[in-house]
Amino acid sequence: MPALQTTGLTRRFRDSGGFGPFGDRTESGDVLAVNDLDLTVETGEVFGFLGPNGAGKSTTINLLLGFIDPTSGSMDVLGHDPTSDSRALRSRLGLLPEGFDVYENLSAREHLRSAIETKGADDDPDEITDRVGLDPDDARRAAGGYSKGMTQRLALGIALVGDPDLLILDEPSSGLDPKGIKLLRTIVREEAERGATVFFSSHALDQVQKVCDRVGIMADGEMVAVDTIDDLREQLGTGAVVEATVDQVPDLSPVERLDGVREVSATDGSVRVTCDEPTAKMAALRRLDDAAAVRDIAIEDASLEALFEEYTSRTGDAPEAEPAVAAAGGDD
Amino acid sequence: MGAYTVARDDFTNARRSYIVLGVIGVFTALVGLIFAAEMNIYDDPYRVLWDVSALVAFVFPLVLAPLVYLSIAGDRISGRIKFSMGLPNSRLDYVTGKLWSRLGTAAAAVLLGVLVGFVIALATYATTPDPLRFLTFAGVTLMYTLTFVSVFLAISAATTSRARAMFGALGAYFVLVVFWFGFFPLVNLRTVLDAVGSLLGTELSETARGYLTMLSPGPAYLQSTELVYGGVLDQYDVFGQFEGDEPYDQSWFALLVMVGWTAVSLAVGYLAFDRSELG
Numbered sequence: 001m002p003a004l005q006t007t008g009l010t011r012r013f014r015d016s017g018g019f020g021p022f023g024d025r026t027e028s029g030d031v032l033a034v035n036d037l038d039l040t041v042e043t044g045e046v047f048g049f050l051g052p053n054g055a056g057k058s059t060t061i062n063l064l065l066g067f068i069d070p071t072s073g074s075m076d077v078l079g080h081d082p083t084s085d086s087r088a089l090r091s092r093l094g095l096l097p098e099g100f101d102v103y104e105n106l107s108a109r110e111h112l113r114s115a116i117e118t119k120g121a122d123d124d125p126d127e128i129t130d131r132v133g134l135d136p137d138d139a140r141r142a143a144g145g146y147s148k149g150m151t152q153r154l155a156l157g158i159a160l161v162g163d164p165d166l167l168i169l170d171e172p173s174s175g176l177d178p179k180g181i182k183l184l185r186t187i188v189r190e191e192a193e194r195g196a197t198v199f200f201s202s203h204a205l206d207q208v209q210k211v212c213d214r215v216g217i218m219a220d221g222e223m224v225a226v227d228t229i230d231d232l233r234e235q236l237g238t239g240a241v242v243e244a245t246v247d248q249v250p251d252l253s254p255v256e257r258l259d260g261v262r263e264v265s266a267t268d269g270s271v272r273v274t275c276d277e278p279t280a281k282m283a284a285l286r287r288l289d290d291a292a293a294v295r296d297i298a299i300e301d302a303s304l305e306a307l308f309e310e311y312t313s314r315t316g317d318a319p320e321a322e323p324a325v326a327a328a329g330g331d332d
Numbered sequence: 333m334g335a336y337t338v339a340r341d342d343f344t345n346a347r348r349s350y351i352v353l354g355v356i357g358v359f360t361a362l363v364g365l366i367f368a369a370e371m372n373i374y375d376d377p378y379r380v381l382w383d384v385s386a387l388v389a390f391v392f393p394l395v396l397a398p399l400v401y402l403s404i405a406g407d408r409i410s411g412r413i414k415f416s417m418g419l420p421n422s423r424l425d426y427v428t429g430k431l432w433s434r435l436g437t438a439a440a441a442v443l444l445g446v447l448v449g450f451v452i453a454l455a456t457y458a459t460t461p462d463p464l465r466f467l468t469f470a471g472v473t474l475m476y477t478l479t480f481v482s483v484f485l486a487i488s489a490a491t492t493s494r495a496r497a498m499f500g501a502l503g504a505y506f507v508l509v510v511f512w513f514g515f516f517p518l519v520n521l522r523t524v525l526d527a528v529g530s531l532l533g534t535e536l537s538e539t540a541r542g543y544l545t546m547l548s549p550g551p552a553y554l555q556s557t558e559l560v561y562g563g564v565l566d567q568y569d570v571f572g573q574f575e576g577d578e579p580y581d582q583s584w585f586a587l588l589v590m591v592g593w594t595a596v597s598l599a600v601g602y603l604a605f606d607r608s609e610l611g
Contacts, residue, residue, distance in 0.1 A: 067611040068609040101411040114337045158419075
């Protein structure tokens, strides 16, 4: 049974003329922050929700929580409809929100005490602060003086109260130092082992790839890819893109034949070689240099941004003919 | 227990800043000063309560405005609302909690102020103060306080920016107090009613004017203090304004006006917040 499912979920914001959310603009000038989103997250799954800033991730999360209402479409989160049953849903859910702020004169312990009270849980605040790596002294002083990372640890602690069935973590790694990020990963794994479903949003692939079973990539309000991390890594490759400026584009078949080279393309005066193996980069350059005069080279890491671009341009070229959304959910 | 927890967090947070101390301190100091200043003018402490009520009617809303106007709007601006609303609190829990917290601070100021006035009166006035009069005074003043806290809370619940919340609160003060009492010679309720009368071609009746004048919490509060001066209305000229047999001259009508403003404000504020989008 899925922990979370959306069908045709759409949210349009009226463009007030001022600064508004990003996303596709319709003819009427409205902003489609979330566009016809079909998403399924299975119970017990750790789902990475990826996308660049402004892709519609936080809008989706606000919809899932019932903080805002959809323009159309439906949702089922832990068997509840967030538009009508938000409170019952939130009693079984742990939330680390984006743009969270504290009561500046209350300590972390006091925040946790209130969370425990409101959820009717029986957690020990000290155990939670310890688990999220808040120093006992810090946990007792006013949260207004916390650093961004400490506030984020507190927010994570609040999300963990009451052993929730579903954790929604919106950019949980922002503000955390490498140690904090490692701790976050450990906690996500522990929670998944306990049986909780984790919905983890991030704009950076490296934050989610080590813990997530599957990831979905969102761009301009649409889910452009949903896949397991292994398949995605295969598409990303472990190598990079070599871009060489040549005086004349030669026959590229010797480069294409190289092991570890996935794709070669050329536009006037420049050749792009996508490599799966790191060692293929130099070999490809040598072959290119044999056939033509290479004037300049540049190497791009196959970053998530590149993948975003690839997916978004693909949807832009053929919006109807090629559905870019892979079957969400299923039996994996 | 959602509303209680929200109220406790909000109140504890405010208690450790200067806002609670400020509101209580300002009000208590003003009441104390009036009692101290008039000890050689009047023998009867209840006469001083009248002067205190005038101060409360005109000035206290201006003390309550900074206490309340950001209670909900401020949480939305900062993102603090995501703490309470990420937990299983209903929107009613949240609004109720904020109301109790801010009202608690305001009520503490009123009660402490009246107590200080009573103690000064007991110590220095020729006539012994009547505890019942002081309690009644505290009661109607709490009603007035509740009314303005509700109005400001409703504005805070319905707005999402600091500027709008501030203009809303100040606007409410100017309309309900400055305009209705007629502090400005030209722009006030009387001149507007005159204008309406001449547009309609007939003067508004005295009864209609009487009701309209009493429809703001400011005048209604002053009218409601008639309950404080039972049996002594003939002692001072200033109490002459309580004469009148029309329903709008009665303290029950005045209390009804304040209850009405409170109920409507809270309902409108809650509905606006319930329908609003967070995040």
